[in-house]
Amino acid sequence: MENLSAATLSQLERAQRDEVTGSLIYRAMAKREKDPKNRAILERMSAEETEHAAVWQRYTKKTVRHSALKLFWYKLVSVIMGFTFVLKLIQKDEELSGAEYDRLSREVPEAARMALEEHAHEKELINMLDEERLQxxxxxxxxxxxxxxxxxxxxxxxxxxxxxxxxxxxxxxxxxxxxxxxxxxxxxxxxxxxxxxxxxxxxxxxxxxxxxxxxxxxxxxxxxxxxxxxxxxxxxxxxxxxxxxxxxxxxxxxxxxxxxxxxxxxxxxxxxxxxxxxxxxxxxxxxxxxxxx
Incomplete structure (x- = not known):
């Protein structure tokens, strides 16, 4: 972990900030959600984002604050467009590019594997959600x-x-x-x-x-x-x-x-x-x- 390149550390720090921000976004959506099943899934996703942020913190050695602008924007969009739309946007935002994933898999293989597993798991949870307007x-x-x-x-x-x-x-x-x-x-x-x-x-x-x-x-x-x-x-x-x-x-x-x-x-x-x-x-x-x- 001591020999990580500056580019990888920057990437991990960005991932950590995304997880912290995502946790707050999911928690805000859960508070507004009336359906108990949807609320429970969103709360679970919020908790998992917090856990993932802690994993990235082990590499960055930093306490990273959330992005206030992104939090405000996604909360606003979720009110207008619904939570499914926001969750899909967040997934796209957090998805690693080919070059980023190659660098991460070379320097931090377990972190790269975790990023892939997290993305697949989030997809499963999103598919479990049932938003009325999409019906x-x-x-x-x-x-x-x-x-x-x-x-x-x-x-x-x-x-x-x-x-x-x-x-x-x-x-x-x-x-x-x-x-x-x-x-x-x-x-x-x-x-x-x-x-x-x-x-x-x-x-x-x-x-x-x-x-x-x-x-x-x-x-x-x-x-x-x-x-x-x-x-x-x-x-x-x-x-x-x-x-x-x-x-x-x-x-x-x-x-x-x-x-x-x-x-x-x-x-x-x-x-x-x-x-x-x-x-x-x-x-x-x-x-x-x-x-x-």
């Missing part, structure tokens, strides 16, 4: 996808047909709220027919995802002046890309699904529908001779 990802995807495709196309089509941000916003709100209720009701009936005892909760997740998407898409038309319908449209399309980016990143981390392919598919479909509806809006306005002043 309803399918319902949220349904609401989000439908809202993005339908509303993006509808609003894009109305933008050049009406050429008035307030009229587009009014139409978008009416269409969006009606579609939200319709989508939630359809999802409820479909889940009931499949014998799902949580059909109501599933439909609520679908409806809420739809309604939030509607609000975000309509907002630019409420913020921009009446005549600036083109900037409002561009802002709305940028919001569509950001929603798709955010949601697919969440899914890719929390459920381990491919990010780029899913993001590309959703973005292509939504923007293609918007482009087609945009052209239809112009053609309808021209052929019907409608002029909204």
């Amino acid at each position: 309803y990802v399918g319902a949220m995807v349904l609401g989000l996808n439908d809202a993005l495709v339908e509303l993006t196309g509808t609003i894009a089509g109305m933008t050049f047909a009406m050429m008035n941000t307030r009229l587009v916003a009014l139409s978008g709100i009416i269409t969006g709220v009606s579609a939200t209720l319709s989508m939630a009701a359809s999802n409820y009936l479909a889940e009931r027919s499949d014998g799902n005892p949580n059909a109501l909760k599933s439909s609520l997740y679908t409806g809420v995802a739809y309604l939030i998407t509607v609000a975000i898409l309509v907002l630019p038309y409420l913020l921009f002046p009446v005549s600036l319908y083109v900037p409002a449209l561009i802002t709305m399309l940028a919001a569509v890309i950001l929603i798709i980016l955010f949601f697919n990143y969440y899914i890719s981390v929390a459920k381990g699904q491919p990010f780029l392919r899913r993001f590309g598919e959703m973005a292509l479909i939504s923007l293609s529908v918007a482009a087609i509806s945009f052209v239809i809006g112009i053609l309808v306005k021209q052929f019907l001779g409608i002029d909204i002043g």
Whole structure:
């Protein structure tokens, strides 16, 4: 242990700080968790992180403080995105790179072995957790996808047909709220027919995802002046890309699904529908001779 290189000692010190910080993050999530099974697993993970930090301390000979910024950030993210998302992020953060693992295995073989075993064990514990919002990802995807495709196309089509941000916003709100209720009701009936005892909760997740998407898409038309319908449209399309980016990143981390392919598919479909509806809006306005002043 006396002959460890400066790079290895620095790596071990970073690992020690990660374990100390992870222990506090898991403890904070456990305090907020209502499900007794999930709370017990998170408390167990917190205790194990403390034990691992003590192992690294035998090599570093230092008492390392936690990262206050990382602790604050992960606690905030866990409230918004859920504990499964945060646990997967922490795992990625703590995972050794190929070069780091090679150096560690040469100088401290038992520590390298412990790091691998710890990572595998944490994966097992994460798989034992049962977070409610992940059970309803399918319902949220349904609401989000439908809202993005339908509303993006509808609003894009109305933008050049009406050429008035307030009229587009009014139409978008009416269409969006009606579609939200319709989508939630359809999802409820479909889940009931499949014998799902949580059909109501599933439909609520679908409806809420739809309604939030509607609000975000309509907002630019409420913020921009009446005549600036083109900037409002561009802002709305940028919001569509950001929603798709955010949601697919969440899914890719929390459920381990491919990010780029899913993001590309959703973005292509939504923007293609918007482009087609945009052209239809112009053609309808021209052929019907409608002029909204």
